[in-house]
Amino acid sequence: FFSASALLNVPPAAVVDDNFVLPPELNALLDRLACRYYGTDATTPIGEHTWLMAQLSAACAVKAAQMLQVESCQAVYACTIHPGHHAGTSTYSGYCYINNCALAAEALLELHSRVAVIDVDYHHGNGTQEIFYARADVLTASLHITPDVDYPFYSGYADEEGVDAGQGYNVNVPLPTGTGVQEYLHALQDVLERVRIFDPGAIVVAFGGDTLDKDPDANPNGGFCLQVADYQLVGAALAGLGLPTVITQEGGYSMEHIGDVLESFLSGFA
Template structure:
């Protein structure tokens, strides 16, 4: 299987994350890329290729232009305002406040565009997000051109990034950008399967009123898990999109037998939809030792996951999302891919 990878994804070198009331080193760290690519090489998964450059047009096809301009300039604006440290949001247009006015002050503007307070910005964020979406698009183009599977080693991840919001370590929604690119290049039916531990709220937001992308997400119950305010089973789409959004919230402690049975249901829905191409938001934070998740999958379970996805017989693009048990992220990610390959 071809892997797309760029060292530019490591330009995001954030120092701070707000976690459990403390500022800590971010769980989403550059070392994740090195560990996964080392595992790709160790098992001989296949050729590793640098991505092509696609510019911002594919990003603007799914994200708000003012949001993208904000991301590009936020760190400079923060420094110009005289603020110290890394930009972190501190106020939001929540209930009882207006959300139709974008603040001029960078402190308010960060809150306007932020999903949550845990994700700081840093000078390399925009460049890393650019590289990450280039990886996703290059992998997708390879799959569309050849019918062969491909793996995009994306960093930062993308599935929490909504039309005009960042958070959950996500800035550009790589899977959504790739799906829209597929539609713009002749595909009629695209499926996105999100198997990250956390709900893909951003992907749902982007496609919620559309019937040309089937979105399915297996994740921790949002009553107990981030992002808390989206990802419930009764969210099934709106308007033309009714029935094209499928959420599978699962309880803390879910084991592989239960998770795999749920995956089988999602696979059956994808087959019934007759998707022409499948994009897998591949998070391996479902692992039993992940530091910020609560499912109980073991490393060998990811091999079987890959086998089940292969049985669909659909051209498939894998894009890395979460996974924060850093020592095992390479094993677990590549196990899905080798299971899919049958190796």
């Protein structure tokens, strides 16, 4: 297990230094997911160093999956530069360029026959859904604001359950604005029961701190009402699965509170 307080104090130089080399298996994983890109919104610009930063984020998630397999730990947190859950096989959007949690899941499949991705970001993980929508080896589950009122608007509805071999392996739980911790935990328990039935060998948690009631990105459209202390309960509920877990960082835009939110979540998980 890890110490939440220790994780928050790891300096960037301990993760990426001047000698850092992207892992060679990263491109193989990208090819396996058939990743080719075009943008679908104006909120995700391309700059001089964007691709390198996106690759570093993806490499961080893959490294977390590898560490989970070779180190004596139950969970690894990937502090990615960019979020990833809106990126699909051929699209980037929503501040996301490469789908980090999907890559982590794909890497975990090298040792496990089934992996589940549980997305607890405020927004629907539409990219993750699209990548695994026709597959039975990855269960994708997302708790999020109803797309009737917020991004990505066109996906994240409860009747989206997968297609072909993936039928029944995609779970969406859209929640209304103003959702508080009790309603959120109740919905999360329903998702966790679906995960238990699926019986994966490992899970990926796409964690977003934008479910906080003070998050500026969510609040213009209403937002949820989770408080900092509530994230400890969310982390504990996920840890209750007792499965090897990769945690990838997705959203969370209150710079004043995101550190406390993350520490609360990780302390609950630990």
